[in-house]
Amino acid sequence: MFTWIQLKSLLFLLFVCFGASSSNVATTARCEYYNDTLCQESKQGCFETQECEQPEPEKRNHCFVLWQNNSMGKPYIKLKGCFLNNIDCYDQPKCVEKREEPKKALMFCCCEGDMCNRNFTWEPVSTHSPPSAVPKPVTNISEDGLDVMVYTLVPVLILAIIIAAVYWFYRQRKLAYFNELPTIEPHPLPPPSPLMGLRPIQLLEIKARGxxxxxxxxxxxxxxxxxxxxPIQDKQSWLSEQEIFKLPHMDHEDILRYIGVEKRGDNLQAEFWLITAFHEKGSLCDYLKANIVTWTELCRIAETMARYFVSE
Structure with a gap:
């Protein structure tokens, strides 16, 4: 059983403990008041003192500030005053906004204590996830860009070299082939077909000039x-075309039929004729330049070109 003295001592200790804990909670009875709309219109509500109403049991009063930062980063106050019971404002002796500022957003802070909203600050706290515990190697942007450029240009450069090499090889073979053709006639040229005098050929119409x-x-x-x-100055071309028509396997139904050659005239008036079968639509190259072929015509062209290789 407690004696009366012990009971009084216990009650005193409880009073001291609860009194000390309650004294740590800042009460709010007055806040700085500001209303931008009233202040602009009637010059009222400009930095006045607002008496806060008595809160209900278990609830608290707070002070708040609502503002917006202008384009220069300076605060433009909208409202100040009393604010009733918000858990985010508990035990906040200073009015501090900690959110990262969204574009064109209003800033808000609240605090506990008389006139604690006279001063306010914005101290944003980043909400991004913390970096990984394993440090990532620092990359050099310029080196990465150089790597991308190398990986892109090297294949293109190699392809260009291959194309140039193939073209050079083709040109060398072509030149070597034509260099093998005689440029002078060691003996009088045998007629391409049994010479029985000049053919009775009558020129009718010029079809192309090149x-x-x-x-x-x-x-x-x-x-x-x-x-x-x-003409006489292009005799070498005339000889070269003869040699092409005399190549093996050129006598084929899908290749222009070669008839023969003739020399007409003498000295500076000489002309060299190459006689072939006549096709009304001209050469395939000229026809494709001047006309749009249908799908059927394209298949026909491809068929006649491929037929030669299949038959050979």
Missing amino acids: RFGAVWKAQYKTDTVAVKIF
């Missing part, structure tokens, strides 16, 4: 033929 001569539509007996006429 770098090495002109192509005529002509009449040879009952047949219509094409005659390509080379």
